[in-house]
Amino acid sequence: MKTKAALVERSAGKWEVTEVDLDGPRQGELLVKMVASGLCHSDDHLTTGDLQLGHYPIAGGHEGAGIVEEVGPDTPEWKVGDRIVMSFLPGCGRCRWCASGMQNLCDSGARTLDGTRADGSFRMSLDGRGVGQMSGLATFSQWSTVSVLSAVHCPDDVPLEVACLTGCGVGTGWGSAVNSAGVRPGDVVIVMGVGGIGINAVQGASHAGASVIVAVDPVEFKRSTALRLGATHAAATMAEAMEVVAPLTNGQGADSCIVCVGVTGGDHVAQGVDAIRKGGTCVLTGIGNMAEVGIPVSPTMLTLFQKRIQGSLFGASSPSRDIPLMLELYRQGRLRLDELVTTRYPLDKINEGYADMHAGRNIRGVIVHEH
Numbered sequence: 198m199k200t201k202a203a204l205v206e207r208s209a210g211k212w213e214v215t216e217v218d219l220d221g222p223r224q225g226e227l228l229v230k231m232v233a234s235g236l237c238h239s240d241d242h243l244t245t246g247d248l249q250l251g252h253y254p255i256a257g258g259h260e261g262a263g264i265v266e267e268v269g270p271d272t273p274e275w276k277v278g279d280r281i282v283m284s285f286l287p288g289c290g291r292c293r294w295c296a297s298g299m300q301n302l303c304d305s306g307a308r309t310l311d312g313t314r315a316d317g318s319f320r321m322s323l324d325g326r327g328v329g330q331m332s333g334l335a336t337f338s339q340w341s342t343v344s345v346l347s348a349v350h351c352p353d354d355v356p357l358e359v360a361c362l363t364g365c366g367v368g369t370g371w372g373s374a375v376n377s378a379g380v381r382p383g384d385v386v387i388v389m390g391v392g393g394i395g396i397n398a399v400q401g402a403s404h405a406g407a408s409v410i411v412a413v414d415p416v417e418f419k420r421s422t423a424l425r426l427g428a429t430h431a432a433a434t435m436a437e438a439m440e441v442v443a444p445l446t447n448g449q450g451a452d453s454c455i456v457c458v459g460v461t462g463g464d465h466v467a468q469g470v471d472a473i474r475k476g477g478t479c480v481l482t483g484i485g486n487m488a489e490v491g492i493p494v495s496p497t498m499l500t501l502f503q504k505r506i507q508g509s510l511f512g513a514s515s516p517s518r519d520i521p522l523m524l525e526l527y528r529q530g531r532l533r534l535d536e537l538v539t540t541r542y543p544l545d546k547i548n549e550g551y552a553d554m555h556a557g558r559n560i561r562g563v564i565v566h567e568h
Contacts, residue, residue: 372512
């Protein structure tokens with residue numbers, strides 16, 4: 198069949214919406230009619246060259262939700278009409294990592310930045326060339342063929358336009374606080390960057406019982422949104438944040454700092470490490486240029502103050518467990534999703550959506566597909 202999709206033809210290219218050919222599902226796969234897709238900063242890194250992929254062209258989008266249109270042969274437990282959220286990280290349930298409760302590190306995610314299937318094959322093509330699918334999904338496409346390892350059932354009463362956010366942004370931010378930082382009741386937490394990821398780290402820290410949550414962002418709109426969604430304080434800079442934290446901690450610093458800057462560099466991590474107390478944790482959630490290395494932190498100071506730098510992929514979540522958990526929290530009114538969606542765009546306006554993200558006008562832009 199034919200489907201309209203947003204592609205990047207080469208590293209540091211621009212989103213181009215074009216028609217591609219799409220194969221139907223094989224065993225263990227689903228043909229999905231996409232309903233909505235979040236405009237995550239990770240996909241934007243494809244157009245800046247910060248993320249280098251193993252194959253081009255590639256159809257973008259890794260945060261989406263839709264409806265099953267066709268089920269591959271010999272694929273039990275799924276049926277036409279199922280509503281699903283797609284996790285950008287698949288989970289096989291059998292490898293060492295899944296068995297250890299670390300489904301976000303599943304071996305099946307090895308081709309997340311390649312865009313091909315495990316056997317190197319493609320389901321999308323353009324003029325006879327294979328087209329990769331970002332995270333094996335390509336949620337910036339009207340239809341897509343995806344693995345059941347990336348599909349999670351969505352309750353009928355949760356709108357797919359907000360449910361899609363749990364496939365990446367919400368789980369990544371929320372889990373960065375709850376899982377990776379291990380926020381406990383009474384903690385003092387700094388969240389550096391409160392866009393589509395950091396705003397959910399604020400929600401996660403609030404759910405975990407933090408007594409002080411300082412949202413740091415240069416954009417006033419994002420700071421005010423964070424204050425509505427659980428932050429107790431807001432600051433434009435880390436220096437301002439420390440003016441809040443220091444008097445509350447005997448000058449020792451926050452229990453944790455969660456770094457969610459859109460394009461993260463070593464200096465951001467160093468600021469986060471400086472901001473935490475003895476034995477504190479700096480969680481690195483944002484990503485930047487893959488080619489850049491180096492964090493200007495003294496190893497001796499790490500040792501003497503027993504501080505920890507903790508990477509966090511998808512908030513150390515297990516998608517098949519945590520996406521339903523987050524959807525249930527939303528149904529109970531305890532996790533805010535509707536408030537995260539600032540603007541909705543048709544697929545043809547994807548570049549406008551990312552321009553709005555760069556300008557700080559959105560917490561999360563969402564593509565709503567037209568069929």
